[in-house]
Amino acid sequence: MHEFALVRGLMEAVLTEAENNGIQKINIIKIVVGEMTAALPDALRFSFEILSRDTPAQDAELLIDKQALQLDCRQCRFSFPGESLNYNCPQCGSGNTEIVKGQELYIEYFEGE
């Protein structure tokens, strides 16, 4: 389950930041998860439950913002949503495309007191 490692990395960042800002109880954590990370929300929540135990984030609400896959065509600059494994440009048919959204994994914000 790779979600566990992903959440562990995010948690470390949140807890360090909270400590630096004198936050003792975290209420909300919002994360952005790209489709390409293949991270399942249920597995993320489950990992979070385990990893937040006995930390200031213990009862925090985890908000997950899923970011859909989006590609840009290098040939004609067309921007389109990625579907399954077909990354060819629907406008010019070029396979010379790049993923511009959907690979991210980061903390958008967290709130505490």
Ligand SMILES: [Zn+2]
């Ligand atoms: Zn194109």
